[in-house]
Amino acid sequence: MTSRLPKLVAFDLEHNHKIEFYHDVAEILHRLRGSGVIIAACSRTSAPGLARQTLSLLLVPPKAGDKHSKPMKAIEFFDQMEIYPGSKMKHFRQLHKKTGIPYTEMLFFDDEHRNKEVEELGVTFTLIRTALDDRTFEGGLDEWRRRHVVEVVEDAAGDDVKGI
Template sequence: DIEALPAIRMTSYEGKAPPLALRPKLVVFDLDNCMWTPELYELYNAPTPDVDIELFEGAKVAMHELATDKSWKGSLVACASRTDEVQWAEKLITQFEVAKGVTMADLFSFTEIFPSSKLRHFRNLTKDSGIKYEDMMFFDDCTFNTVEIEKLGVLCIHVPYGLTKEMWRFGVREYARRKLNNLSLGVTVNNRTRKKQEALDKKIRVSRILLRVGKGRTQSQADKVLKEYLKEIKEGGKGMFSQLAEKYSECKSAKNGGDIGTMESGWGNDAILLRVVFTLKVGEVSEAVRSPEGMYIIQRTA
């Protein structure tokens, strides 16, 4: 296990997912007890999807995002399974649909399905894809696999009870954290790591200045005004953000100087705001961010 990391600075981006530089170029999944359950060796006959065997909820979420979310454009997906039931696995990935008209097999650029060491799987993957190990992320339910692969420099996420939505999203975020801090990616993280990190994240506190778009104000106009506020904040120093928020913000937090509280106040469920918060150190202010509410800037206060 590793110690949880404090929130770190990330490159600023306007309400989007981290750019490709912060995404793994190749996401690799084990199959048995990672993506689906039960394991194939437990079955007597060729399984029927969603009858004899089913995908874990986290696997459905991960596959759907990889297939449909434009922020993953440029990243590739693969599977690495050491199952003895090769033909069953190969057929199943053509049957499980993960997005409209898209099967797991459609999504996988590379398939390593044969009984062998995962080292052999990954050596084939880096050879066939041209992608370095440090640009990969791997999900597996077995520690003897993750410990073996982390030594190559691959970030490994241990999911002993199958892939969950929480561990999928934590893995993506942990990869970005380590990439930006130039920390080793050759480690295995798990649910204990996630809980430690989330305990730290919950202490983060944020203030916001929101300008709504529409009804006489365009996005371009809001962006221009926010850039003026950023200049004033830089020149005015400590306290200027809250003064401007109280005077101009169109968020109900204006009366509190823009303070929207900690993650537990509810903003932790806002994916756009959450992504931007993790770009900031305490005291730093973001650039203008686009969101369904309008345009805003945020300051991390704790």
């Protein structure tokens, strides 16, 4: 199986009473950032300022095994933020407009099944049933890869060729 990643991975922001990331989210964010993937936050909320403030206050611990780095503000991981009232369709149209990234190169994790509607645009949707953990994340990547098996590879001469 290929290890190709989408160009943009978006996450819905939960609005629970307890404000924290799921256990595996820190390593997921570090992995995406280290791979050069655009990380987006998409949230349908009537309190966008509060959501941004929350991301500024939440700290993401350093990568596992990195004892010399300090925790970072969560907001620093997000390259794009679509945080306002309105549909996820609008959020993804704005992401596409701002980044130029094709919808087919986007993967979205959300806990609301109704937001699967973004698949009409070509975005791959992954439902978070209980928590965003490694298993759910890898499942989303596997589904995205299954839908997009063709990738550009470089042949021995350095020319781009299509491969599967």
